[in-house]
Amino acid sequence: MRQARDSGISTNGLMAFAGGVLVALVASRLMPPLVAQAAGTLRAQAGRDPFDALAHDHRVILSLLDQMEDSPDNATMRRTQLLLRLKRRLAAHALAEEDVVYPLLHDRAHEEEDTRRLYAEHADMKMHLFALEQMPKDDPRWRARVGELRALIAGHVHQEEDVDFPRLRERLDDRATVRLSGSVQREKALVL
Ligand SMILES: [Fe+2]
Ligand SMILES: [Fe+2]
Numbered sequence: 001m002r003q004a005r006d007s008g009i010s011t012n013g014l015m016a017f018a019g020g021v022l023v024a025l026v027a028s029r030l031m032p033p034l035v036a037q038a039a040g041t042l043r044a045q046a047g048r049d050p051f052d053a054l055a056h057d058h059r060v061i062l063s064l065l066d067q068m069e070d071s072p073d074n075a076t077m078r079r080t081q082l083l084l085r086l087k088r089r090l091a092a093h094a095l096a097e098e099d100v101v102y103p104l105l106h107d108r109a110h111e112e113e114d115t116r117r118l119y120a121e122h123a124d125m126k127m128h129l130f131a132l133e134q135m136p137k138d139d140p141r142w143r144a145r146v147g148e149l150r151a152l153i154a155g156h157v158h159q160e161e162d163v164d165f166p167r168l169r170e171r172l173d174d175r176a177t178v179r180l181s182g183s184v185q186r187e188k189a190l191v192l
Pocket of ligand 1: 094097118122156160
């Protein structure tokens with residue numbers, strides 16, 4: 001009897017513990033995006049425009065590419081670090097655009113052809129990143145490949161900032177812009 005009661009208590013304890021772990025796990029997955037979304041909303045309310053935030057990412061990404069191009073062939077550690085930083089930045093940025101911005105561009109601004117081209121260019125960027133990762137960092141062809149990626153990204157960024165983002169911005173009212181800002185921050189928080 002005593003044994004059964006003990007084992008009952010211990011099972012309950014175990015279940016409570018497992019429940020606690022589950023809650024903690026769920027919280028750890030959900031909280032950063034929720035906090036980021038709240039922060040994103042506050043920033044937007046304070047005047048931070050989601051398109052300006054994306055343009056800021058572009059400057060950071062292009063600057064990392066410049067540093068990669070300027071690095072000498074023997075700076076293999078630096079090249080590895082810069083490539084990792086670029087991958088991380090680009091992954092967060094691309095996630096926000098692919099999951100939130102481009103669908104709006106497609107559905108609200110009706111830029112179907114441009115949207116598909118932007119998605120395709122992100123895929124091309126990922127193939128360049130893969131090649132740069134695979135290649136020995138002191139390979140003389142490494143810099144040329146960085147140059148190709150930079151040219152691709154510079155053209156892509158120009159298209160986004162000068163053509164597609166302004167078209168989408170025109171279609172969104174203040175409320176939708178604030179919502180977009182929060183969504184962009186939430187997506188980026190999944191990676192950063
Ligand atoms: Fe993009
Ligand atoms: Fe972009």
